[in-house]
Amino acid sequence: MAKFSTNTRADIFTHIGIIIAIFLILFFSFFFLYLPWSTNHGQSITVPELKSMTIEEMEKALDDRDLEYEVSDCTFVAGAKPLTVLTQFPKAGSSVKEGRKIYVTIVSETAPMVKVPDILGRSMSSAKNQLLSNGLVAGPPEYIAALEENTVLKLKVNGKEVTPGSLVPKGSQITLVVGDGLGDQMIEVPNLVGMAADEAEILTSGQNLSITIHYVGAVEGVADGTIVKQRPSAGGNKIRIGDVIDVDVAGTDPNTTEN
Structure with a gap:
């Protein structure tokens, strides 16, 4: 077995120098050879865009880049294709190391059941906001x-x-049945025959009614623009508020352009 002489001061300094050299070799080997090799120092992979991919497409995209994945959550989204990627972390374009795990949220196949909120008696705009929430x-x-x-x-x-x-599936469409503000109130049909059409429109509008005008051409002894007939007729008949009265008017439509 070899023996190191320590009889002189020179021998001692020589031994110390050898020890320091060995330490430095180990130090630099660890930080500049082993550590970069074990951590893929200087090598990075760009995370691909996974949103809207199917699970099979996502797996292939990650396998091609030596990346892993983990499903962190499943959630239902109305209108979204089931079993596709909804969100991801890290986001697309991020630089990560080989073997990094990407966390994804997948769109669920089955819609969870939710309760229909009590929106009876509310305004339509308020009810819509409550449904969305x-x-x-x-x-x-x-x-x-x-x-x-x-x-x-x-x-x-x-x-x-x-x-x-x-209970209804989340994302269901709810039809709101709302009041028209008129109700079933009935009023007597006003007598419009003999009135000018524009005057009849003002009268019926004030009674929450409306008229539909049909021009029937010139009528002997009657001025153009005068109502000559109406449906339903007056004389005790009743009509529901909001209904329409059809009227025949003498003359031609003033908005019609003759060639």
Whole structure:
């Protein structure tokens, strides 16, 4: 076995120098060879855009880049394709190391059931906001005869009436049945025959009625623009507020341009 001489001061300094050299070699080897190799120092991978990809497409895109993934959450989104990527972290374009795990949220296949909120008696705009906050959608409104104008009186899903608290799939379209502000109030049909059409429009508007004008050409002894007939007729007949009266007017439509 070799022995190191320490008989002189020179021998001692030589031994110290050898020890320092060995330490420096180990130090620089660790930080500039082993550490960069073990951590892929200087090498980075760009995270791909995964949003809207199917699970199979996502797996292939990540495998091609030596990246891993983990599903952190599943959530239902109305209108989104089921089993596709909704969100990801880190975001697309980020630089990560090989083998990094990407966390994704997947669109669920099945819509969870939610309760229909109690929006009866609310205004239509307020009801729509409440539906949105509950994950539901307001469809085209349905108007019925009622004095409560734009007030929600009933709720329907797929044409069937539902009550507040009923369970429906999240994202369902709710039909708001609202009042038209007129109700079933009936009034006597006004006598418009002999009146000028523009005067009749003013009169009927004040009674929450409207008229539809049909020009019938010149009528002997009657001034153009005068109503000569109406449907329904006056004389005791009644009409519902908001209904329309058809009238025949002498003359031609003044808005019609002759060639």
